[in-house]
Amino acid sequence: MKKVNISILLCIFVFWGCEDDLNLISPGEASQTIYWQQERDALLAVNAVYSELDGPQMVQELDAVTDIGFRASSGPGTFHDVGAGTIDPVNDAITSQWNRYYRGVRKANDVITNIDRIKLGDAKVLARLKAEARFLRAFYYTQLSSLWGDVPLILEPLEINDHRGRDAKVKVVDFVISELDLIITSNALPKSYSSADVGRVTHGAALALKARIALRNGRFGVARDAAQAVMNLGVYELYPNYGKLFQYAGENSKEVIFDRQYTVGGNTYNAFAYSAATIGGSSVVEPIHNLFKKYEYKGTVNPNNPYENIDPRWNFTAYYTGEPIGNSVYNSWPDSKTTDRVSANEWATDHGYNLKKWIDYDLDKGNPGIGAINMILIRYADVLLMYAEAKIELNELDQSVYKAINDVRGRPSVEMPPITTGKTQSELRQIVRNERAVELAFEGLRLFDMNRWKIGDEKAGLVQGMYYQAQGSTNWIIWNNGFVRKFRADRDYLWPIPQVEMEINDKITQNPNY
Template sequence: MSLTLPACDRDLLETLPNDRLSESLFWHTENDARLAVNALYADLDGVNVLSWDALTDIAHTNQNFDIQAYIELGSYDATSSRIYTEWTNAYKGIRAASYFLANVDKVTTTNTALINQLKGEAKVLRAYQYIKLAGFFGDVPLVTTPISIEEGRSLTRTPVSQIWDFVDQELNAAAPLLPVTYAASDKGRVTRGAALGLLARANLLAGRYQKAADAADKVIKLGVYGLYESYEKLFSYAAENNKEVLLDRQFIKDTYPNTVFQTLAPYSQKNGGSSYVPTKALADLYETSSGTLITIAGSGYNPAQPYQNRDNRLKFSFYLEGDQLPSGTVFKPQPNSGTSDAVGSTYIASTTGFNIRKYINTEDYANPTNSGINIILLRYAEILLTYAEAKIELNQLDAEVLTALNTVRNGRSDVKQPSITSTSQAELREIVRRERAVELAFEGQRLFDIRRWKIAEKVIPGPVYGITYTNPNGVVSTVQVVAVNKVFDPNRHYLWPIPQKEIDLNHSLTQNPGW
């Protein structure tokens, strides 16, 4: 018996963990591969994309004690946890995708088309993270395989041009591996259109306009995408998985929910957080219903009734005075209105008097932290605007440019802005930039846009203003957010600093200029 005990002890010690999947049991079946790639979707952005616009001119971080508020004020540095979180979340997604790509060929199957499709999904999801990192930080380490902790301590930053090269190559390689559409049971997976759409976005951000135009054109010619008929309903449950969505983060109420209602809703809606709120700067960008800027004499704009006779996208994106809220009550944000949404009534109520309307659905009122609405990350309207902008920058001012712009402006039943007819490159540049601001408001693109256009120092700095209203004395007044003065230093703020924690762990990482 004593002679057999050592062998028995060894057998007892060689047990499989019961709190996780062992690699010795995984990577065998097609279902293993599917499960592994499914897990990568959890690293896509969700509600956090809404916060990015609050770092620009078109929105504001409502509570001044929020860590993000310090970025608006310019009083942040490389120790910011907000910046560190974006870095770590992106590299978590990159590592997971790289691990999948390094192991999926262990699966024994004759269904090479399926494995190639799953590889395509992983490549696109990894490229998505690199697009974001390049936009936030510029040069970042390019990691394409799983690495050890020690290997991570010696990584260096790859020039951003090479990051764009990698993204371009990956998305071009992935697109042919992916189907154009999926069956209903697989809705939400990365499609060929998503790969090409991200390719268009990446090349636009990189200033590679011909490649951006070509990729956007390929999406258009797939023939499966179009604008959803109602802008007002685009962010509702009824519109989920509609023909305009190229990529989204999918959620399920009760099972895999998000907190978008609680994050954005007015305070009167079961203590809605009003975490990020629109600004007057954005409201003023919406044209009148006749297609004229409100700053132009004779536009018909009335300061006493500033939100009437305007581009309908304004009232579909903002909660405005008199709107009905999910609770059935009326939104009354004017100071001293006596409601919990009144400016100044509480530190949580919107300090601008505006609230974001996108993604706020009546179905979520009963349980604000249990929203199942999908968060859209890329849609067809952006593709049309990318195509138009790239062609404008190339000075290829043909009818297709106007068609793309005018489809966005008046291609829905409830958005009918007059068509653009200008053939001036300078005028069209301003038009497409304004269209991106109002069409894609609160969808996470503005920060990257104003950085690449090099206009951030013109549009961000200064006080934050909100609603214009007529006070009890009959005087037209505009709300100014108390003690907030946004800052943007062009010598340092065009890139975020590399997180100090990363530099402390890896002295091979260099810091961005000015930090």
């Protein structure tokens, strides 16, 4: 990927996307001298801001740099280095995320600065579009401040030589919360859309994002109230089938608050890139043993089958030996005769498990290269768990905390035993943290949770993989290939500022110890 610094990105006026539909992205250019004349100009410009939203890499792959997953090595400059603890400022994967978020900021700033020039259009629609752009800018700054800490807070289009230094993280967080408050109180965003506009930002999304950034930054009262406001809307509910929530059947359900929309024939991705070799996939991303250990058992543990009676969410999240997969059975044990055998080739799993979440085998098997399952960025279960966590941290251990957690655990298709009352703050803290790990695995949230809880060192050490039985043995053992990860608490809670930015922007500084 070509490296581009934000100083240049923020001054170039290019709209990527000239279709009314959010899903259809095609290149085009528009001049400031003829643009911003009518409502359609604003619509196309806002659609371009959506095009920079997180996709599979930051939803599925990001969890592989944490304590619950593994990202395979496929050359230098990938998320593998982030997971390994060998990240550096020239890492291409990190640079590409920085550039993408600032492209989103630049595009949003263009809209926010120019939309009021439009005279031909519905004032209510234009106000909504402006609020959408402001939300998207707030989303990008939520991610930027969470990953890099202090970042340039740029709120207007820049001239080509206008370099900016880093603003304190607290200033960025204050801005995002105040911006979301203005969006929320303006009531410019609807609670829901008709089918033609599904996928656009809603009032509930603004509240949920406010809860997220507040929780990430220890503002528990703000997070509690914002999450409660989402719950009080009466718009959202848990989707009954946990597995199908991450397939085509669950798209645009009442659990989805905000997502990245994809469509066949428009914006697509390789659906099996992070999946099993049996279905023609590549094991780029894998769940590991540490995730497996976090799932509880519904009943007695069977020493002859550690996968029996386990929380159903494990079965919906990972492929493991013995599971049906298409017309075959997944088998990654060392004596397997299938293409899934652990370390069989460069495409096979390194640690024995494969990612099942986000796979719709029946519908994508014909052409996985044009997968189009929407990437959920915020959903209702996350809001319930954010509410519970905020209340726990405030030591407000009332019945609503138990209800929020148990609603998630009690979802049809999951039906885990409810958490009983009488727990201490410390006990509930561990319960809600574990619940987030198993409920939200491989949804791009684990790194942010680990960073704010300061438990980054839990990913360090030998990476352990699947439970398996050696040939001729009745004992279950844990596979590993000897890979050891590192974590530096004095450095790795933040990502490095990309080196290319450091070289071009003389006002920006590097994060410590890079």
